[in-house]
Amino acid sequence: MKLGFLYAGQGSQHPGMGADLYRTFDAFRAVLDSAEVDFDLKKVSFEDPDGILNQTRYTQPCMVAFAAGLTAVLRQEGIEPAVAAGLSLGEYSALHAAGVFDAATAVKLVAFRGRAMEEAAAGRESAMMAVLNLDRAPLQACCDEASDLGCVVIANYNCPGQLVIGGEKAAVEKATALAKEKGARRCLPLKVSGPFHTPLMAPAGDALRSYFQGVDFAQPQIDVIFNCLGDVKDDSVTIQDLLVRQVQSSVFMEDSIRKMAAMGVDGIVEIGPGKALAGFVKKTVPEMPVISVETVEDVEALKAWIKER
Template sequence: MKLGFLYAGQGAQHPGMGADLYEKYPAFRSALDGADVGFDLKAVSFADPDGLLNETQYTQPCMVAFAVGLTDVLAEKGVVPSAAAGLSLGEYSALYAAGALDAKTAVEMVAFRGKAMTDAAKGVDSAMMAVLGADRETVTAACKTASSLGVVEPCNFNCPGQIVIGGERAAVEKAAAVAKELGAKRCMPLNVSGPFHTSLLKPAGDALREYFKTVDFQQPNIPVLHNCLGGENQAGDSIPALLGRQVQSAVYMEDCIRAMAALGMDAVVEIGPGKALAGFVKKTLPGFPVFSVETAEDVEKLPEFLKEVERG
């Protein structure tokens, strides 16, 4: 059976995530205990006593450590991906699943990424909004109309009818108003700390490119579907180049989901807190088998889901 793994991104985190997995599976413990990120991954992920989990520089290593550990737990049970993708931050977990990064490197790398993104967003009065019920052309046109007020760009093409825009606050609010005039059903402000996946994050992309010079990336052993491409790398761009580009350009998640199905996957397994990506799959590919794994109970239920897929 060919399984596509989809890894959750920032925003799905919550206190308590992974606590049951840490208690039950040594492979999960190794992922959280093996990285040096300057703070206690377990304390922030499990209890978050100081309210740090929602701060980007803490969120990112906690999320990737969770994903790495759960990937290893599933691998021990013989559940491995035939293709992988992730939402924004989740792309790093997908690269780990594909053998392009080792566990320690992946977690420590996103700790740097989180700090670089936080630094790039400082001093920018920014906003992000989810535009619901509008197509790409409508949202792009709304952003173009509002661009006289500042930077505003589509930054996440999540699934049909759900597109996120981001940039400078006044321009984002204007673009949202224009989108509604053009027929969008609703525009929802997102609780984020910066204009992620817009050109305003170029300083973070530049910092990452320098950092990546110290990292030894391996050739992926399965297809990885890249956010900024909406599919596999066909042009021969290096992984560092794509990751540097990713942080400052739109995420084509809907396209990655469609590309995963086109590769012949029989089902998709979402890895990470929450079920947002499973929702994207259901809206993009109605009826396509998808299962979300977050807890030890989910790990135990996964074999039955896979049996049902085999039975058709």
């Protein structure tokens, strides 16, 4: 069975994620035990006693360690992707699954990325807003009209009927009001700590460019669909360049899901926590089989799901 792996992004984290996997699977334990970060990653992931899991600098390494550990578990079960992608942060997990860097390196990279994103967002009056049931073109027109108050762009093209705008707070608020006038069904503020995937994150992109100079990137062993392209890359651009662009430009998740389907996968596996991406798949390519995997029980369900096909 030709599988596409789709890795969850920031926002789906929750205390307790991975605790049952850690108790059950040696492969999962090995990944989390080898994570080199400046905090107790397992305590934050499993218990979060100080309430810091939702802070970007902690969220990102915890999420990627979880994803890499679960990927290792599935690999031991003989379940591997033919193509991979991820939502924002999840792109690093997809690259790890493709063999571009090992799990320990992936965790270090996103620990740096999380700090750089927090620093880029510090002191800014920013906002992000999910806009439901408004097409791309009219929402882009809203952003264009509101840009007289500052930066506002479509940051995420998640799936049909769900777009996210982000930028400076006043501009986002104006674009939101215009979107409602144009027929948006709902506009929901997102609880995030910065204007992610907007030009305001350029300082984080600059920091990543410098950091990547000291990191070895191997050739991917499977196809990876990149956020800022909604497609696989060609030889005209490097992975490093795309990761620098990714942090400060739009995420084309709907396009990425359509591309994965067009590449002939028989099913898509969401590597959690959460089931948000499975929802995007169902709205984008409803005929595509999709399953979410987060727990020990989910691993067993995935094995049965594959056998049935």
